[in-house]
Amino acid sequence: MHVIRHISPAITWVGGSDRRLSRFENLFPIPHGVSYNSYLISDQKTALLDTADASILQRFLENVSAALDGRPLDYLILNHMEPDHCAGIVALLERFPNLQLVGNAKTLTLFSQFYDLPLDGRTITVQDGQTLSLGSHTLQFFFTPMVHWPEVMMTYEQSEKVLFSADTFGSFGALGGTLFADEVDFARDWLPDYRRYYANIVGKYGVQVQNALKKLAAVDIQTICPLHGLVWRKDLNVLLEKYDLWSRYQPEEKAVAIFYGSMYGDTENAADLLACALADAGVHNLAVYDLSEIHVSEAISEIFRCSHIVLAAPTYNNGIYPPMLTLLHDMKALNVQNRTVALIENGSWAPTCAKNMRALVDELKNMSVLEQTVTIRSAVKDATRTDLLALAQAIAQSVQG
Numbered sequence: 467m468h469v470i471r472h473i474s475p476a477i478t479w480v481g482g483s484d485r486r487l488s489r490f491e492n493l494f495p496i497p498h499g500v501s502y503n504s505y506l507i508s509d510q511k512t513a514l515l516d517t518a519d520a521s522i523l524q525r526f527l528e529n530v531s532a533a534l535d536g537r538p539l540d541y542l543i544l545n546h547m548e549p550d551h552c553a554g555i556v557a558l559l560e561r562f563p564n565l566q567l568v569g570n571a572k573t574l575t576l577f578s579q580f581y582d583l584p585l586d587g588r589t590i591t592v593q594d595g596q597t598l599s600l601g602s603h604t605l606q607f608f609f610t611p612m613v614h615w616p617e618v619m620m621t622y623e624q625s626e627k628v629l630f631s632a633d634t635f636g637s638f639g640a641l642g643g644t645l646f647a648d649e650v651d652f653a654r655d656w657l658p659d660y661r662r663y664y665a666n667i668v669g670k671y672g673v674q675v676q677n678a679l680k681k682l683a684a685v686d687i688q689t690i691c692p693l694h695g696l697v698w699r700k701d702l703n704v705l706l707e708k709y710d711l712w713s714r715y716q717p718e719e720k721a722v723a724i725f726y727g728s729m730y731g732d733t734e735n736a737a738d739l740l741a742c743a744l745a746d747a748g749v750h751n752l753a754v755y756d757l758s759e760i761h762v763s764e765a766i767s768e769i770f771r772c773s774h775i776v777l778a779a780p781t782y783n784n785g786i787y788p789p790m791l792t793l794l795h796d797m798k799a800l801n802v803q804n805r806t807v808a809l810i811e812n813g814s815w816a817p818t819c820a821k822n823m824r825a826l827v828d829e830l831k832n833m834s835v836l837e838q839t840v841t842i843r844s845a846v847k848d849a850t851r852t853d854l855l856a857l858a859q860a861i862a863q864s865v866q867g
């Protein structure tokens with residue numbers, strides 16, 4: 467049975483959620499599931515904005531049929547040719563013989579790479595800024611390349627002022643009836659998933675997101691309909707401000723995140739000692755993470771939130787303990803910038819971890835590394851405790867200053 471919600475009399479959400487998938491892109495754990503959104507506009511012509519993932523294909527096709535209410539589908543707008551939004555294309559082409567695919571040149575190249583179906587006479591190739599009339603609704607296409615694939619575009623419906631934003635403004639998290647952001651407690655229940663999605667999926671492309679925000683700055687947007695997560699029709703600034711911060715790699719909060727790796731508990735001991743000293747010094751926006759226990763995507767998400775990060779790890783075969791090395795590689799891959807960093811190393815005979823961590827941090831832009839690197843030789847002793855307390859003072863001053 468179909469499950470749909472109306473965004474307006476003419477626009478219907480026809481997507482669905484997957485609560486069984488354990489990892490998005492077979493990579494990122496999604497304990498809250500994920501939604502695949504698709505939207506139908508019914509006017510003199512009918513237009514579907516993107517399709518959905520194979521996991522929800524049957525329900526999605528039922529939803530489209532119900533929303534069409536017996537009418538044919540005229541246009542399928544392909545804002546994004548990533549497979550999690552494309553599983554319905556072939557089925558819809560077969561079902562509706564006059565259906566035309568609407569995309570840009572790159573979209574259609576990607577289509578032919580993924581599928582063998584000939585599209586002779588069944589495509590409309592649009593240019594940046596071009597419009598397509600459906601009757602009283604008019605679609606305008608804005609190319610937003612590399613947010614986060616090259617063919618990505620957003621479609622703006624002019625009469626209702628709705629932006630169909632592709633993966634931009636999307637999130638992990640299945641929908642549970644409440645489709646609209648104003649129907650949920652966003653800060654409590656959704657913001658961490660939005661942040662982790664942005665940081666890990668889109669984070670590398672901050673410049674391109676800034677370009678897209680600038681391109682859309684003059685457009686009067688009343689509603690945002692992304693391909694994952696919630697639909698926004700109120701308080702759009704809450705989301706736009708986050709996107710502006712994240713895409714400029716600016717921290718959201720004056721906060722300290724301590725990430726440690728530890729085999730035998732001594733580096734962990736140092737992390738705990740530092741955290742307590744920071745709390746004593748009045749820094750309470752503070753979190754401690756064992757990198758062997760959390761997924762690296764959670765650490766990246768916290769780095770996008772926090773102004774200060776502490777990296778604490780043992781030396782391992784003359785290098786960096788592997789979970790910390792993974793985090794540092796991801797920080798580079800996702801373009802992390804503009805953070806203050808403190809380093810703690812451990813080693814039983816030749817500690818080199820801090821030097822190696824520092825070299826990788828130095829590859830990032832606008833990172834400020836505190837001078838007081840602490841070296842532990844196996845277990846924390848009085849002298850290292852003193853060093854850790856001094857480091858806590860330096861971090862506290864930097865946070866509060």
Ligand SMILES: Cc1cc2nc3c(=O)[nH]c(=O)nc-3n(C[C@H](O)[C@H](O)[C@H](O)COP(=O)(O)O)c2cc1C
Nearest residue numbers: 728729730731732733780783784813814815816844
């Ligand atoms: C496989 C392995 C390789 C290590 N390589 C080094 C090394 O190259 N240099 C060094 O000083 N210590 C090395 N260590 C020792 C650890 O860095 C050291 O014991 C540290 O105190 C462990 O911290 P933890 O208690 O937080 O796990 C190695 C330990 C292991 C298990």
